[in-house]
Amino acid sequence: MDLMAVTLHVNGSANRVEAESDIPLLWVLRDQLGLTGTKYSCGIGVCGSCMVLLDGMPAKACRITAAECAGKKITTIEGLAEQADHPLLKSWLELQVPQCGYCQSGQIIMAYALLSEKHDPSADEIDQAMSQILCRCGTYPRIRQAIQQASEMMRAKEPS
Amino acid sequence: MKPFNPERRDFLKKSALSAGSALVLGITWSGEIVAEADATPEFKPNAWLKIDTHGLVTLYIAESEMGQGPFTSLSMLIAEELEVDWQKVQVEHAPLDPAYGFQGTGGSRSVRRNWKTLRQAGAVARQMLLAAGAEYLKAPVDSCQAQRSRITHRPSSKSVSYAELVGRAAEMPVPKGVTLKQPEDFKLIGTPITRLDLADKLNGKARYGIDTKLPNMVYATIAQSPVFGGRVKSFNDTEIKQRPGIIDCFALEEGVVVVAQGTWQAFQARKALKIDWQGGKTGQLNSDNIIQRLSDETAQKPTLILERGEPIAQLASALKSVDTEYRLPFQAHMTPEPMNCTVGVEDGRYRIWAPTQSPTSAMTTAVKTLKALMPELSEAELEARIEIVTPLLGGGFGRRIKQDYVTQAVKIAHHLKRPVQLIWPREEDVQHDHYHPLTQHRLRGSLDEAGNPQAWHHLITGLQSGKYGADALAYDIPHVRVELLRLDSPVPIGPWRSVSNHYNAYAIEHFFDELARAGGKNPLELRLKLLKEARLKAVLQRAAEATAWHQQDQQRILGCAVHSSFGSHVAEIVELIRLDEQKLKLGKITCVIDCGVAINPDTVKAQLEGSVIYALGAALKPPIMLKNGRVEQHNFHDTPILSFKETPPIEVIISRSRLDPGGVGEPGVPPLAPALANALLSAHGKPVTRMPMNLNGAS
Numbered sequence: 116m117d118l119m120a121v122t123l124h125v126n127g128s129a130n131r132v133e134a135e136s137d138i139p140l141l142w143v144l145r146d147q148l149g150l151t152g153t154k155y156s157c158g159i160g161v162c163g164s165c166m167v168l169l170d171g172m173p174a175k176a177c178r179i180t181a182a183e184c185a186g187k188k189i190t191t192i193e194g195l196a197e198q199a200d201h202p203l204l205k206s207w208l209e210l211q212v213p214q215c216g217y218c219q220s221g222q223i224i225m226a227y228a229l230l231s232e233k234h235d236p237s238a239d240e241i242d243q244a245m246s247q248i249l250c251r252c253g254t255y256p257r258i259r260q261a262i263q264q265a266s267e268m269m270r271a272k273e274p275s
Numbered sequence: 276m277k278p279f280n281p282e283r284r285d286f287l288k289k290s291a292l293s294a295g296s297a298l299v300l301g302i303t304w305s306g307e308i309v310a311e312a313d314a315t316p317e318f319k320p321n322a323w324l325k326i327d328t329h330g331l332v333t334l335y336i337a338e339s340e341m342g343q344g345p346f347t348s349l350s351m352l353i354a355e356e357l358e359v360d361w362q363k364v365q366v367e368h369a370p371l372d373p374a375y376g377f378q379g380t381g382g383s384r385s386v387r388r389n390w391k392t393l394r395q396a397g398a399v400a401r402q403m404l405l406a407a408g409a410e411y412l413k414a415p416v417d418s419c420q421a422q423r424s425r426i427t428h429r430p431s432s433k434s435v436s437y438a439e440l441v442g443r444a445a446e447m448p449v450p451k452g453v454t455l456k457q458p459e460d461f462k463l464i465g466t467p468i469t470r471l472d473l474a475d476k477l478n479g480k481a482r483y484g485i486d487t488k489l490p491n492m493v494y495a496t497i498a499q500s501p502v503f504g505g506r507v508k509s510f511n512d513t514e515i516k517q518r519p520g521i522i523d524c525f526a527l528e529e530g531v532v533v534v535a536q537g538t539w540q541a542f543q544a545r546k547a548l549k550i551d552w553q554g555g556k557t558g559q560l561n562s563d564n565i566i567q568r569l570s571d572e573t574a575q576k577p578t579l580i581l582e583r584g585e586p587i588a589q590l591a592s593a594l595k596s597v598d599t600e601y602r603l604p605f606q607a608h609m610t611p612e613p614m615n616c617t618v619g620v621e622d623g624r625y626r627i628w629a630p631t632q633s634p635t636s637a638m639t640t641a642v643k644t645l646k647a648l649m650p651e652l653s654e655a656e657l658e659a660r661i662e663i664v665t666p667l668l669g670g671g672f673g674r675r676i677k678q679d680y681v682t683q684a685v686k687i688a689h690h691l692k693r694p695v696q697l698i699w700p701r702e703e704d705v706q707h708d709h710y711h712p713l714t715q716h717r718l719r720g721s722l723d724e725a726g727n728p729q730a731w732h733h734l735i736t737g738l739q740s741g742k743y744g745a746d747a748l749a750y751d752i753p754h755v756r757v758e759l760l761r762l763d764s765p766v767p768i769g770p771w772r773s774v775s776n777h778y779n780a781y782a783i784e785h786f787f788d789e790l791a792r793a794g795g796k797n798p799l800e801l802r803l804k805l806l807k808e809a810r811l812k813a814v815l816q817r818a819a820e821a822t823a824w825h826q827q828d829q830q831r832i833l834g835c836a837v838h839s840s841f842g843s844h845v846a847e848i849v850e851l852i853r854l855d856e857q858k859l860k861l862g863k864i865t866c867v868i869d870c871g872v873a874i875n876p877d878t879v880k881a882q883l884e885g886s887v888i889y890a891l892g893a894a895l896k897p898p899i900m901l902k903n904g905r906v907e908q909h910n911f912h913d914t915p916i917l918s919f920k921e922t923p924p925i926e927v928i929i930s931r932s933r934l935d936p937g938g939v940g941e942p943g944v945p946p947l948a949p950a951l952a953n954a955l956l957s958a959h960g961k962p963v964t965r966m967p968m969n970l971n972g973a974s
Binding site: 135138139141142145146147149150151152153154155156157158159161162164191192193196199204207208211213214215216217218219220223242243245246248249250251252253254255256257258259 | 342482672889925
């Protein structure tokens with residue numbers, strides 16, 4: 116298959132890569148750009164470990180091609196983590212959410228997308244969003260707490 | 276291998292990280308090896324720690340960090356005695372070195388086997404710093420104290436930092452017979468502390484095995500025989516090699532390997548493989564017939580595990596008895612990071628990044644593999660050419676005690692003579708796990724006139740099944756026989772979180788409720804009456820209080836179970852809420868543990884939450900099924916694990932204790948499934964003889 120030139124805007128910088136037309140974004144991020152914070156675990160869009168933000172919306176990097184992402188703004192965990200004082204990351208650290216940590220990039224990206232859309236998600240909305248990311252260590256109770264705590268911190272900052 | 280003696284100046288034997296300073300081996304994130312001459316002195320009194328002239332304390336942890344927290348809990352043991360400022364502590368996986376003894380993480384042993392050693396390692400270093408500090412301050416040692424990385428002369432309050440004492444401390448004699456703190460004097464141990472591995476797990480910087488990148492590295496993947504033990508007869512290598520990005524395609528004993536410029540190209544080529552397999556050991560076997568077939572084929576007889584009284588005679592003449600059979604399925608580990616291993620090859624030397632639970636076994640495996648390929652070299656010569664590096668592990672749960680991915684990666688690197696990363700796609704991981712075994716439990720019990728259990732007979736039959744968890748029945752029952760028929764397995768079997776305790780505790784604890792009900796007894800009260808271990812009784816009592824056990828009704832149904840394993844004692848109570856006549860949903864799960872001293876209580880809590888979720892997934896979700904000798908499942912869609920919204924509220928209660936610590940990674944697993952089954956038995960009046968369980972009764 117012929118390679119095509121694609122420019123990917125990742126975490127604020129433009130990267131020109133040569134890629135197959137059907138290669139998933141996941142493998143370009145990991146193998147070509149060295150952004151290994153985005154994880155491979157299932158490759159079929161079920162586990163959510165490879166979640167990234169595409170123009171601010173959550174997207175599974177194993178299910179979209181790099182070509183489809185041309186011209187879009189891609190944020191990986193490495194980019195998101197630059198906002199180290201974001202309430203979500205602070206809560207995540209304070210509640211010591213990760214265990215092995217492998218799925219946590221996906222968890223954090225998903226929670227970030229959820230809270231960006233809605234600062235005060237309902238329990239049901241948290242369920243719907245976060246059930247897309249699997250965690251084998253069982254950090255779910257702490258993820259729930261961290262999202263609730265971050266939500267409270269974000270709302271406390273909002274002008275009333 | 277001799278264990279580490281912290282009272283000797285026991286430096287690393289092999290690694291360039293050895294004595295004093297001289298050479299520091301650094302590994303950059305890209306995997307390049309950077310050897311830098313380091314002129315600044317360090318204080319490195321033993322294999323476990325070093326302090327540099329900036330006061331930075333580096334601890335080397337010889338247990339694999341896979342989320343269960345040894346980087347932090349073991350560091351706390353050293354830091355407690357070292358009297359060091361926690362903010363200045365950093366942690367790394369220890370290199371493979373005889374100084375650490377056997378390096379293998381499993382059996383919830385990390386804290387237990389390091390409990391004294393690591394505190395001694397810290398205490399020895401502290402004593403040397405104290406001696407150096409006293410000399411520096413020109414004061415008697417016994418008027419000085421160590422605290423927060425400083426030595427202070429108490430009368431004058433003059434002090435000096437560890438950083439300033441590095442050179443001097445290294446010259447001090449190693450003290451003999453250090454005294455360790457009493458539990459009441461602990462400052463760090465027992466306090467919830469921020470884990471040392473967390474920051475990098477939030478920003479994408481944490482490096483797992485799969486994240487290893489070497490210069491000029493290529494990517495390999497493998498297709499193994501769907502029928503266990505099958506061999507490659509032929510495959511379409513010519514076609515595969517013509518695909519873009521494909522570097523090589525060849526067969527190993529284990530299967531067909533594809534090597535490519537990138538992981539994805541390798542995975543795509545693997546999907547395009549057309550392999551003709553031959554042979555195999557399991558072609559006729561299914562989950563439903565495997566126990567029967569293997570029992571028929573073998574002349575194996577059960578082994579007597581435990582016997583007291585006259586159980587068989589008692590059962591024959593019993594007034595009232597219960598006879599039941601449970602069958603529990605194969606389970607997969609589903610570690611989030613699939614099996615992988617990276618090998619750097621240069622001038623006949625092999626550097627192996629193995630996300631393994633046992634670097635020692637990885638070395639043994641690599642030596643054995645290379646020995647077969649280069650018989651002219653001795654094992655010692657081969658070992659000298661190999662270095663094992665342990666990155667972070669994306670989950671373990673027992674799977675990574677096995678080293679099959681190391682064997683394969685070493686063979687592939689030897690074939691290619693260039694750096695290579697082997698990654699199994701998830702499908703390979705699901706179909707070639709070392710599974711939690713399928714087991715069958717025949718249980719017979721009888722009751723006396725008063726309805727108390729009188730005789731108990733448990734026959735465990737399973738594939739490489741084990742006795743642990745059934746070899747010391749926790750209850751005071753007069754007539755007991757426990758037998759084990761451990762069948763040789765053509766399906767790969769391996770340790771899975773809590774190992775045999777999982778199925779044996781299920782059989783014992785669920786059958787106990789069957790017997791209690793047959794005798795008209797409250798199962799919790801009967802447990803409190805018959806349990807021999809006071810600590811186990813105490814956690815059950817505590818769980819009963821926390822859940823208001825005696826306030827059950829048709830709307831709120833509870834089931835309890837207890838189990839002692841890995842040196843800890845756990846009681847769990849599962850609550851079911853009745854939605855309507857047909858439907859039940861999970862309520863809260865309560866878990867009480869007595870693990871002796873809880874080193875980092877927050878990690879204990881996290882491990883128990885994780886254990887409950889892990890065990891709940893195994894109880895409720897479709898398991899691994901064998902059909903025509905092959906595993907029917909492929910990936911997370913057909914081997915699901917518990918999801919966020921399926922996870923009920925979990926309360927963990929840690930008993931306060933000053934007794935030596937027990938394990939925490941696994942003991943929370945065994946009581947969960949029987950506690951749930953006991954709640955279902957209470958709700959539906961029928962025992963749960965098969966997994967997965969169905970909350971609404973059709974199991």
